[in-house]
Amino acid sequence: MPSFRNTYIMEENVNYFLTEEQEMIKELAAKIAKEKIEPVAAEYDENETFPWDIVKVMGQSDLYGVFIPEAYGGLGGGVLEMCIVTEELSKACGGIALAYAACGLGTIPIIQFGNEEQKQKYLTKIAAGEWLAAFGLTEADSGSDVSAIKMRADLDGNEYVLNGTKTWISNGGEAHVNVVFAVTDPSRGARGVSAFIVEKGTPGFTFGKKENKLGIRANSTRELIFQDCRIPKENLLGKDGQGFLIAMRTFDESRPGVAAQALGIATGAFEKATAYSRERFQRGQPISAFQGVQFMLADMATQIEAARALTYQAAKSIDSGMKQVSKISAMAKLFASDVAMKVTVDAVQIFGGYGYTKEYPVEKMMRDAKITQIYEGTNQIQREIIALNVIKESARGTK
Amino acid sequence: MKIVVCIKQVPDTTNVRINPETNTLIREGVESIINPFDMYALEEAIRLKEKHGGEVIVMSMGPPQVESSLKDAIALGADQAILLTDRAFAGADTLATSYTLAAGINALNDADLVIMGKQAIDGDTGQVGPGVAENLGVPHITDIRKIEEVTDNYMVCERLLEEGYVRLKVKFPAVITVVKEINEPRLPSLKGKMKAKSATILQWTTKDLDIDVDRLGLTGSPTQVVRIFTPPKPEGGKVYKGETRDMVSELLSDLQANGVAIKKSKGN
Known part of the structure; x- marks a missing residue:
């Protein structure tokens, strides 16, 4: 074993x-x-x-x-x-x-x-x-609204000239390989966005301020700044104008990863809370003997198991080669991240006053959990994706 | 450079217990691991190979289940693994073990260097390294904390002492044992684990070795374990307070009262 x-x-x-x-x-x-x-x-x-x-x-x-x-x-x-x-x-x-x-x-x-x-x-x-590697899509004024990005990529001979700033990029400043999205044709809206690979060290490519964050503090979240940054034409990823499609397809496959991160955080917090509940004595017995704590543990365990099932199901669906995976992928990310938030908050509760201090690891897990509800599309965006898909599926069925 | 690493499979001592009636380790439910000191030996061998080329062969003497530890060694980067396994080897003390391992190493013909951990965490004798060297008739250095220089014919190492270290040069072929200060062992890689899964572990018995059967296993072992026990924890203790002069005389009279110190002779 x-x-x-x-x-x-x-x-x-x-x-x-x-x-x-x-x-x-x-x-x-x-x-x-x-x-x-x-x-x-x-x-x-x-x-x-x-x-x-x-x-x-x-x-x-x-x-x-x-x-x-x-x-x-x-x-x-x-x-x-x-x-x-x-x-x-x-x-x-x-x-x-x-x-x-x-x-x-x-x-x-x-x-x-x-x-x-x-x-x-x-x-x-x-x-x-x-x-x-790092993924640079978000800008200060375009988070959930991908089509609102402003960064430009203009073809000049055999080179693209990049200008603009990406914000809140995980692995920012540390990653050598940066996939970034920029507008190549402003008249075409979302269809005028293209994806590029930019290597760290390319002249004109620098990094802005490092965010001081609530959680995931061991990662570097930074701005990627492009000022007349010239990259060879060959660094265009996919076709010109395919950027929006590339971003969406990427999220379809990456969101189960966020779900897995959330699942891991939740499991870690649950394990710590369960162990602690057996060691912490109040009124002469471990707090795990109190029904109030038992029911919390039962709910946490069940939610985690459900999140794991959904996450693995999404991952397996993608790996099976299914084409329409946006819905299941969004469901996994939405559910697992909400579970992580709830479970980590409960874990802190089980630890009581100790849980609120940095002497114990659960307060950090609670802080780390929060981002999973926000990045790679907020959970509100996930619900939009899910709703849009189920309504489309229903419409197809009734045609 | 052909490097042989001798490893021992041991119970994970973080949760090991002794059966008080038989004085043997209770092995049921205890995970078997590569002796941690041998992990440093294996890591050093792999690093030497990465730097100077050659091959790393791991060897162990033991029952067939030791194969799992040898596979772990392959997952970490060893090229080949050989298990010396035979009923005749069972019950060996350090003398018989050293003799058997040396026979295995001799069968490889041209090993340049044999590395092992300074001791095993179950037996704690530290005798097998030097024992193997004696049987092979080659020099050995124990407690190596650093390998400074390696040439075709010799190497220069630092041997850990209680205070400081001593630099020693040793000609090949040689046996060395290493301490934990020497490196930080790597974790296995997935590709290594997959390679290990399909790797064949060579099994050598007495028939494969040029060996004197009277010197093997229990027959060849002059050492017998009479009893293994956990020493009782010291109890009591007394703290002396006050002036040094008073404390010393009080301590002295306590020691005399307990028959530990010799009484003053009359002449003083």
């Missing part, structure tokens, strides 16, 4: 139907989480340390390659493998796990839309853990 089962009682007595290879990935990610991440989680959060040392370990252990095709040095897995890793890492620290998950977000568009040269150049380095 793999050793992680001893650590996370949540997954006792449940069959997730993982393959032998997926179990191996899970076990190794769990080992890294326990041995390398958990001991430094509080410190990296407090000091806002980007976890390069952990990134190195994850790279050497091939974790960055699990969802990259074998032809480019990866292990040829898919979204489920990426989710398994993200979940295990997030059980120890959702912030440190983001160095992995955000890299996935930046890599997916290259896997999906990159040409052979781009894949050879970037995916091999990402699979080896040598380069991190």
Whole structure:
């Protein structure tokens, strides 16, 4: 029996139907989480340390390659493998796990839309853990409204000239490979947006202020600033004007990753709260003997299990090659992140006064959970996507 | 450079107990791991290979279930694994173990360097490294904390002492044992684990070795474990307070009263 089962009682007595290879990935990610991440989680959060040392370990252990095709040095897995890793890492620290998950977000568009040269150049380095990736879509005035982006990319001979600023970019300033979105034809609205790969170090590409955040503090969230930044024409990702499509397809595949991050944070908090409830004595008995606490634990466990089922279902649907995955993907992200928020708040409650202090890890988990309801599309946007899809499906059915 | 790493499979001592009646370790339900000190040996061997080329062969003596630890070693980067396994090897003390491992290493013909951990966390003797060297007839250095220089013919190492260290040069072939200060062992890679899954672990028995069967296992072991026990915790204790002069005389009279200190002779 793999050793992680001893650590996370949540997954006792449940069959997730993982393959032998997926179990191996899970076990190794769990080992890294326990041995390398958990001991430094509080410190990296407090000091806002980007976890390069952990990134190195994850790279050497091939974790960055699990969802990259074998032809480019990866292990040829898919979204489920990426989710398994993200979940295990997030059980120890959702912030440190983001160095992995955000890299996935930046890599997916290259896997999906990159040409052979781009894949050879970037995916091999990402699979080896040598380069991190980042995804730059959001701007100060365009979050949920993707079509409102202002950054420009103008073709000048064999080069594109980039001008504009991206905000709140995870892995910002640390990632070598940056997939960014810019307007190539302002007259065409969302269809005038294109995607580009920009390498760190390109003249005219700098980084702005590092955000001082509530949670996920071990990740670097920064502005990407482009001032007359010239990149070769070959760095266009996909076709001119495909940017909006690339962004949406990427989110379809990356949102289960956010769900997995949320799931990991929730599981970590639940484990801590359950263990604590057995150790904390009040009125001569452990607080786990009180029904008030028992019902909280039961609800937390059930919600987590439901979130896991939905997350894995979304990942498996995507990996099966289904085309219309926006709905299930949005559902997983919406549900798991809401569960993470609720479970972590309850975990702090079970810890009582101790839970409110930085002596114990649950307050951090609560802070880390919040972002999963916000990024890669707020949960309000997820509900819009889900509603739009179910209404369309209904309309198709009644035609 | 051909490097042999000798590893021992041991119970994970974080939760090990002793059966008070048989004086043996209770192994049921206890996970088996590679002796942690041997992990440093394996890591150092892999680093030497990465830097200077060559191959890393892991070797262990034990029952067939040790294969899992040898596969773990392959997942970490060892090229080949050999298990010395035979009923005749069972019950070996450090003398018989050293003899058997040396026979295994001899069968490889041309090993340049043998590395192992300074001791195993279950037996804690630290004798097998030097024992293997004696059987092979090659020099050995124990408690290496750093390998400074490696050439085709010799290497320079730092041997940890209680205070400080000593630099030593040793000619190949040689046996060294390492301490935990030497490196930080890596975690396995997924590709390594997959390679390990399909790897074949060579199994060598007495038939595969040029070996004297009377020197093996229980027959070849002069050491017998009479009893294993947990020493009782010291109880009591007394804190002396006040002037040094008073404390010393009080301590002295207590020691004399308990028959520990010799009484003053009349002449003083």
